[in-house]
Amino acid sequence: MTANSPQSMQMVVPGLHRERPIVLHVDDDLASLMMAEGALEDSGFDVIHAVDGQEAIDRFNEHEPDLIIMDAVMPVMDGFQAISAIRKLKLGAHVPILMITGLDDLDSITRAYDEGATDFLTKPINFFILPHRVQYMLRSKLTADALRSSQSKLDNAQRIARLGNWEWCLGSNELSWSREFGRVLGIEEGVSLETWTEFVEYIEEPDRSNVLLISEQSVEEKQPFNVEFSVLGNSDGAQRRIRLEAEPYKHENGEWSYMLGTIQDITERINAQKQIHNLAYYDLVTGLPNRAQLTEQLRYTLKLSKRNSTKFAILFLDLDHFKQVNDTLGHDAGDDLLKQVAKRLTSVVRQSDMISGGDDDDDADSQHTVARLGGDEFVVLLGVINRAEDAARVAERIAQSISMPYDIGSSAVSVTTTIGISVYPADGDDTESMMKSADVAMYHAKESGRNGYQFYSRSIHEQALTRFSLEADLRVAIETEQLTLAFQPKIDMKTGRLAGVEALTRWNHPEKGAVSPSDFIPLAEETGLIIELGRWVLREACLQMQHWIEAGWPSMTIAVNCSSVQFTKSDIIEDINAAIAYSGLDPMLLEIELTESLLLQDGEKGIQILSDMKALGIQVSIDDFGTGFSSLSYLKRLPVDKLKIDQSFVRDLEKDSGDAAIVTAIITLSHNLNLTVVAEGVETQEQFNILRGFNCNEAQGYLISYPLDIEQFSLWLESYREQIMQKVSGL
């Protein structure tokens, strides 16, 4: 019905649901009832009567009147009791009640209001005024209804949205707030919260400090702000996440005197977001990342590997005969098995982290991912590997771990796994091709028998196998002393006297014969076997030299090479000390050879170790000098005794004037720093002559002698003086 329709024009009280509002008139005075009826009906009301309180209640329930006129003094039940009873009725709570009292009966007026009367009128009733009063009361009732309804709608809306509003008076610090504000914060009924300061105390740290800071700043700058924080809910004490929005508000006098705002409980929303994320990125059965999450991780790993030029591997695996478990024991058993497999995979990968750990990457944990693609397919992403064999090693551990029996319900179940491996960058340069390569490799592995692994690339597979077996053999070689030492002498270029020998490692493999140091030394360095190997060499070299000295041979230094792995990952000082103590060799006769690049890597720490070596009384030389980029000032700070010019400069000495210039410079420089200079790789008489002309101190190389084993060296030593003298005199 629209406001200007004819019906609404006729309405006594526009907006009321009845065109003619019903008035219940309660009075035991029939004359009064009659006269009021005349006046009210004339003005557009319908009137019903009751002559006592009890009848009034019955009439009320029967007709649901819009307003009640209630006489105070009546038989059976008086007006006060009737009001009190009506107010307790569902529809009676808000119905306007006009109480009729005696002219000078103040007590009755007070009592009427106490019981819930809306207004009062004194006797004798002015029946002309009465309809106007009734009309007025109905209008204000509508206004009150509208306000109540609006308030209740707002309350409901706030409750549904878990949204409360508040008003903060900046002058007094007082805070007023809506009902839902209290519920959101978990404020118990009856607990007072009257200031902004009290409110802030509900916030958990560290959010509290943050809220204080932001709110102070916003008040200062008269800027709106929003902030999220946590509070402890009242019912279960669980943490709830709240978002607060605020805006400065101008008082009518134009001053910024209020902050108005809302708070909203966003816990459910955040939980839902988390749940959505989990559903999207994690497998429900095993809790492992799913394909989507793996793809994201893979993309990230690929980017990182490209930037850092590192390798990573994908292990694609499925369970052999998983279908049989599912078919015979049921899907629940199958799920249980998948969960246990997931647990073992995670555990193996974590252990692999610890084994390869210490490689400068503290967050190795996050670089490896175990994911379930669905069905019985899993993927292990090894984010950073040094070599393909690392992946093979993890694959072997996985295969072994997966093949252990499982307790599923009351039965013991065994499964095996077949693993395909792709290695970046050899087997693909994007995520799809890497996954595909691993998948293909797995099918190859299946063809060649289950419970095994296979690299995508045949050459990587073979290389990995070769290096694997070589590594195993080297381990055995160190234990069973297949390793021997060879000795290469150095002579003094002026006198031709023996200046010392360099100890070199030789490996005589029982099946493969002699293995080149250029093959097994890098392998030993990568696997860390070099530390044990280095210890053995040091001890053997010292022992042999001491042995010769005790046999009456002339004193000479024995030089031992030290690898960068030994230098940085083991306590080299301790090892040297042990070798000296074990052999009884004079430390003066031990010389440690370090490469220039090694010293450059480690800077201050390197200098410290060199100083410690000098303190032991041993000699230190820099090997392969000239290949690195040592600055003169740096060289000056190094506590070393000798420089060995790299053989690459010596090789072309006769032809290349540039090399000659470098060699001259090195020698001049070294002499200025009081260092002895040794030329490596001297193979011809001419090289020897030129170097002697440059005042080089010592020479080593095939011209003097090849590396020799112990017996050969003994023989060589017997006759060396003569040989050398001949060469020297032949200049």
Next chain:
Amino acid sequence: MTVSIDEKALKAIMSLQRPGKPDLLIRITDLFKSESPKTIANMLEGIDTVDMEAVRVAAHTLKSASAYVGASELSERCKDLERAAHDQNFPACMALGDSLEDLYNDSCAALDQRLSKAA
């Protein structure tokens, strides 16, 4: 003893008369005459039995009823009676109630006379 009827009260009733409806003044005076004897009987019985509450309620009722029909003297008397009953003043009630019936009868006579004149 002559009793006067307050014209203003009668006019008020007549002004509430709506066209086509039964004569309000007749209805109210008839109601007054039919209900009041019962009320007066209650009141006098209350005085006889020293039930001040019964006296008060009856006096209150008759006070309003007589005021509507313009029987001002009767209404005044009832007002005093109501007050005396409320104050538990039994002697005053007896004194005021003594000639109440007469006052009522005189008031009714005056009212009839006034109405017959109007008719």
